[in-house]
Amino acid sequence: MNFTLKIWRQKDSASKGELTTYYTSDITSDMSFLEVLDKLNQELIKRGDDPVAFDHDCREGICGSCGMYINGRSHGPQRGGASCQLHMRSFKDGETIVVEPFRAKGFPIIKDLVVDRSAFDRIMQAGGFVSVDTGGTPDANAIPIPKKIADVAMNAASCIGCGACVAACKNSSAMLFVAAKVSQLALLPQGQTERKERVIAMLAQMDKEGFGSCTNTYSCEAECPKEISVTHIARMNREYLKAVLS
Amino acid sequence: MKLDAQIPEGPIEKKWDLHKFNLKLVNPANKRKYHIIVVGTGLAGASAAASLAELGYKVTAISYHESPRRAHSIAAQGGINAPKNYPNDGDSIYRLFYDTVKGGDYRAREANVYRLAQVSNSIIDQCVAQGVPFARDYGGLLDNRSFGGAQVSRTFYARGQTGQQLLLGAYSALSRQIGLGAVKFYGRRDVLDIIVADGQARGVVTRNMVTGLLETYTGDAVILATGGYGNAYYLSTNAKQSNASAIWRAHKKGAYFANACFTQIHPTCIPVSSDHQSKLTLMSESLRNDGRIWVPKKQGDARDPRQIPEDERDYYLERLYPSFGNLVPRDVASRRAKEACDRGRGVGPTKLAVYLDFADTIKRNGRDWIVQKYDNLFDMYQRITDENAFEKPMRIFPAVHYTMGGLWVDYNLMSTIPGLFVLGEANFSDHGANRLGASALMQGLADGYFIIPYTIGDYLARTKFTPMKEDHPAVVDTLSAVDNTIQKLVAVQGNQSVDQLHRKLGRIMWEFVGMSRNAAGLKKGQGEIRKLREEFWKDVKLPGTALEFNQELEKAWRVADFMELAELMATDALHREESCGGHFREEHQTDENEAKRNDKKFSYVAAWEFKGVGTPPKLHKEPLKFEYVTPSQRSYK
Ligand SMILES: Cc1cc2nc3c(=O)[nH]c(=O)nc-3n(C[C@H](O)[C@H](O)[C@H](O)COP(=O)(O)OP(=O)(O)OC[C@H]3O[C@@H](n4cnc5c(N)ncnc54)[C@H](O)[C@@H]3O)c2cc1C
Ligand code: FES
Numbered sequence: 001m002n003f004t005l006k007i008w009r010q011k012d013s014a015s016k017g018e019l020t021t022y023y024t025s026d027i028t029s030d031m032s033f034l035e036v037l038d039k040l041n042q043e044l045i046k047r048g049d050d051p052v053a054f055d056h057d058c059r060e061g062i063c064g065s066c067g068m069y070i071n072g073r074s075h076g077p078q079r080g081g082a083s084c085q086l087h088m089r090s091f092k093d094g095e096t097i098v099v100e101p102f103r104a105k106g107f108p109i110i111k112d113l114v115v116d117r118s119a120f121d122r123i124m125q126a127g128g129f130v131s132v133d134t135g136g137t138p139d140a141n142a143i144p145i146p147k148k149i150a151d152v153a154m155n156a157a158s159c160i161g162c163g164a165c166v167a168a169c170k171n172s173s174a175m176l177f178v179a180a181k182v183s184q185l186a187l188l189p190q191g192q193t194e195r196k197e198r199v200i201a202m203l204a205q206m207d208k209e210g211f212g213s214c215t216n217t218y219s220c221e222a223e224c225p226k227e228i229s230v231t232h233i234a235r236m237n238r239e240y241l242k243a244v245l246s
Numbered sequence: 247m248k249l250d251a252q253i254p255e256g257p258i259e260k261k262w263d264l265h266k267f268n269l270k271l272v273n274p275a276n277k278r279k280y281h282i283i284v285v286g287t288g289l290a291g292a293s294a295a296a297s298l299a300e301l302g303y304k305v306t307a308i309s310y311h312e313s314p315r316r317a318h319s320i321a322a323q324g325g326i327n328a329p330k331n332y333p334n335d336g337d338s339i340y341r342l343f344y345d346t347v348k349g350g351d352y353r354a355r356e357a358n359v360y361r362l363a364q365v366s367n368s369i370i371d372q373c374v375a376q377g378v379p380f381a382r383d384y385g386g387l388l389d390n391r392s393f394g395g396a397q398v399s400r401t402f403y404a405r406g407q408t409g410q411q412l413l414l415g416a417y418s419a420l421s422r423q424i425g426l427g428a429v430k431f432y433g434r435r436d437v438l439d440i441i442v443a444d445g446q447a448r449g450v451v452t453r454n455m456v457t458g459l460l461e462t463y464t465g466d467a468v469i470l471a472t473g474g475y476g477n478a479y480y481l482s483t484n485a486k487q488s489n490a491s492a493i494w495r496a497h498k499k500g501a502y503f504a505n506a507c508f509t510q511i512h513p514t515c516i517p518v519s520s521d522h523q524s525k526l527t528l529m530s531e532s533l534r535n536d537g538r539i540w541v542p543k544k545q546g547d548a549r550d551p552r553q554i555p556e557d558e559r560d561y562y563l564e565r566l567y568p569s570f571g572n573l574v575p576r577d578v579a580s581r582r583a584k585e586a587c588d589r590g591r592g593v594g595p596t597k598l599a600v601y602l603d604f605a606d607t608i609k610r611n612g613r614d615w616i617v618q619k620y621d622n623l624f625d626m627y628q629r630i631t632d633e634n635a636f637e638k639p640m641r642i643f644p645a646v647h648y649t650m651g652g653l654w655v656d657y658n659l660m661s662t663i664p665g666l667f668v669l670g671e672a673n674f675s676d677h678g679a680n681r682l683g684a685s686a687l688m689q690g691l692a693d694g695y696f697i698i699p700y701t702i703g704d705y706l707a708r709t710k711f712t713p714m715k716e717d718h719p720a721v722v723d724t725l726s727a728v729d730n731t732i733q734k735l736v737a738v739q740g741n742q743s744v745d746q747l748h749r750k751l752g753r754i755m756w757e758f759v760g761m762s763r764n765a766a767g768l769k770k771g772q773g774e775i776r777k778l779r780e781e782f783w784k785d786v787k788l789p790g791t792a793l794e795f796n797q798e799l800e801k802a803w804r805v806a807d808f809m810e811l812a813e814l815m816a817t818d819a820l821h822r823e824e825s826c827g828g829h830f831r832e833e834h835q836t837d838e839n840e841a842k843r844n845d846k847k848f849s850y851v852a853a854w855e856f857k858g859v860g861t862p863p864k865l866h867k868e869p870l871k872f873e874y875v876t877p878s879q880r881s882y883k
Binding site for chain 1: 293296297300311312313314315316317318320321330332368370371372373374375376377379380381382383384385386387388404405407409410411414417418419421422424425431433456485486487519520522523524525527625626629630631632695696699743745746787789790794795797798
């Protein structure tokens with residue numbers, strides 16, 4: 001297979017970036033999209049050019065490093081997977097593929113496709129935890145949790161923090177990311193004590209980081225590699241209302 | 247220096263309690279005066295940093311990841327062990343201890359393993375309290391499954407994402423401490439060397455990966471929780487960035503490296519498909535609970551597996567090991583798969599694969615049952631291979647997965663450099679020559695939550711510290727040595743990319759220091775590694791400069807270190823004239839091709855002292871005593 005790649009190149013956060021065109025050939029359908037970038041980079045290095053910078057690590061869709069905006073969609077054309085899980089069989093031979101970083105005010109560009117997502121960490125630091133110290137906790141089976149509830153909590157907890165939801169949203173809202181954590185802990189008995197403070201603090205931090213608000217377009221859910229449901233946003237909204245009203 | 251493992255006196259079940267009682271304590275008000283530097287924020291590092299900060303210590307945590315949540319630990323799928331005995335199937339601390347010592351083929355320290363089994367129950371309690379959503383049964387209680395090497399169900403799991411959920415738990419505890427100001431976290435910082443002043447570990451030199459600037463961080467003790475070194479083989483199931491640099495640099499500064507050759511080759515990975523392959527993907531071993539492994543009886547049988555009748559299939563693990571069947575330990579399962587392929591019975595396009603078949607389970611329990619239990623694994627398999635494992639058996643092949651070797655540590659998790667502690671996969675401590683499934687997560691969290699918080703206090707309380715300043719000669723010298731090496735790397739301007747050279751190293755390692763080894767091959771491997779190392783320093787090509795975001799430079803530093811570590815792995819494998827666990831020497835096998843240990847000569851930990859690049863390292867032996875579990879030929883029949 002052969003492809004034309006248009007890739008966002010930007011030297012550093014202060015520079016202006018632009019789309020640069022590259023041609024790749026000898027691609028097989030079982031290669032992953034990141035392996036195509038690897039191959040391109042090998043060629044660029046050979047020619048003495050600067051390789052394309054991109055974040056990646058696990059290459060199996062769980063670490064959340066590899067956020068890329070491919071052909072106008074977070075993580076590209078396939079549903080329910082991260083960029084590293086995208087294989088070339090998802091594209092047509094000869095296609096032009098446009099690759100850009102996840103764009104949002106809350107995610108400043110570091111270089112090329114690499115963005116700074118530490119805003120997500122700061123939202124977590126504001127309240128994305130249960131305040132228990134190590135040691136002195138009760139037996140794990142002391143609190144039974146109905147399987148149904150545990151399963152929904154697990155759905156929410158499977159968020160990989162990649163930022164696809166933010167990049168997909170026209171308002172650059174981080175609601176799905178925040179809701180996934182708020183919802184997980186609101187569903188579980190362990191999260192009850194700090195339920196109100198948590199939702200207020202996390203949302204306040206989200207605003208402070210410059211993420212937009214939610215206008216229910218649901219593109220976050222459509223692009224989430226873990227297919228996290230927007231019902232968690234609804235749950236968070238209820239949590240928030242209850243918290244501020246009481 | 248004589249190795250002293252500091253193993254406490256007393257009966258095994260009392261050792262840890264007695265030891266804790268004898269440890270010196272730091273008074274609560276004094277804790278904030280001590281500054282601890284934690285390198286690595288995977289399971290081991292994040293749990294340690296959070297727990298130490300909760301106690302009141304001043305903590306700096308450093309990682310090359312942008313966020314702790316991206317550490318390699320996130321990828322662990324299958325589960326974590328604890329002998330809670332919830333299923334009432336006869337489990338106990340003693341049984342977990344016994345299984346782990348035996349599973350490690352009698353090359354681990356009894357006292358450490360016992361302690362690990364002892365604290366593992368608290369890990370589950372801790373994680374549940376943090377809100378980790380482990381799988382539950384319909385009564386709302388925690389569910390368990392079984393893993394290779396065990397005949398009881400003691401593995402706790404969260405779908406196929408156990409590592410993710412445990413790491414997010416530790417990350418949330420760490421985030422809380424960062425929010426409170428008790429931990430300072432520095433992400434996108436690569437630790438390139440350890441600062442040792444007056445014989446004590448006092449800090450690290452880092453490269454800010456965004457700006458390229460070198461920085462130093464100093465404190466009273468340093469913890470390395472930097473993970474394993476499986477990427478020495480280039481292709482492995484480890485995350486792409488996992489590397490050995492922090493522990494290797496510490497080794498060069500005086501920390502002994504133990505059992506470097508003990509590598510685990512995992513039996514259930516997706517086979518290599520082409521030369522472009524950048525990494526290998528694990529299919530959790532938990533699949534062996536419900537999948538049956540087989541190859542065609544006939545050599546070169548290329549029929550669709552579904553067309554091969556029952557009596558023309560060889561379910562070789564069930565045949566050879568009737569009592570453990572498909573659940574034999576990893577080393578055994580991997581070797582038998584390789585053997586089947588070596589005998590021409592491999593399957594798939596490359597003939598380097600065996601089948602893992604779920605047809606019987608689907609018939610028995612239905613497809614939904616499988617979806618509930620393993621859904622994302624079947625998904626993952628389909629995404630990569632474009633095949634549906636509900637309809638056609640999976641193809642699997644062994645791949646490098648985990649390194650049991652690592653920096654030598656005593657019972658307190660301290661290396662041979664005073665003040666340098668090593669946790670998680672980075673140390674050598676608990677798994678002997680073969681790690682059982684679901685026990686790395688257990689060990690990482692045991693080290694971080696429940697061991698280091700006690701043992702580091704004892705060191706701090708007993709030690710006199712002189713203040714460390716930026717202009718201390720140890721700081722200045724280490725910084726300039728790092729800078730020189732970087733300049734040297736950038737100046738080579740050769741013709742080969744880092745990846746090209748790394749792939750070459752991987753091929754040498756897989757061929758000569760891989761799943762089965764022999765003296766002639768190991769010697770040849772050593773020579774080739776040396777040659778390749780020279781080639782690296784003459785011919786590596788780096789784009790850009792050191793003072794910018796430069797991923798090729800990051801890789802080059804790591805690969806340069808792998809080139810040195812690789813030689814130690816071969817040296818260690820060559821010296822160990824026996825087979826044990828994951829270390830299989832072809833010269834030493836039983837008539838039934840099982841690993842044949844030599845307890846008389848090799849019942850020790852091999853701890854190597856660095857003597858210079860290209861100079862043979864010096865061997866120190868820590869004898870292993872077995873007072874509880876009597877070493878015997880491991881039998882899974
Ligand atoms: C695919 C896969 C599945 C697995 N499944 C299981 C399982 O089901 N059960 C089980 O028990 N085990 C499993 N394991 C093994 C287990 O996941 C690992 O052994 C364990 O997570 C290692 O944890 P760690 O904290 O020691 O290191 P890691 O999680 O690797 O963390 C290392 C940390 O150190 C940092 N670091 C490293 N070097 C430097 C440096 N020089 N400078 C700055 N920072 C640095 C990294 O940024 C990271 O934060 C699995 C492993 C793999 C590969
Ligand atoms: S590289 Fe980890 S999610 Fe893609």
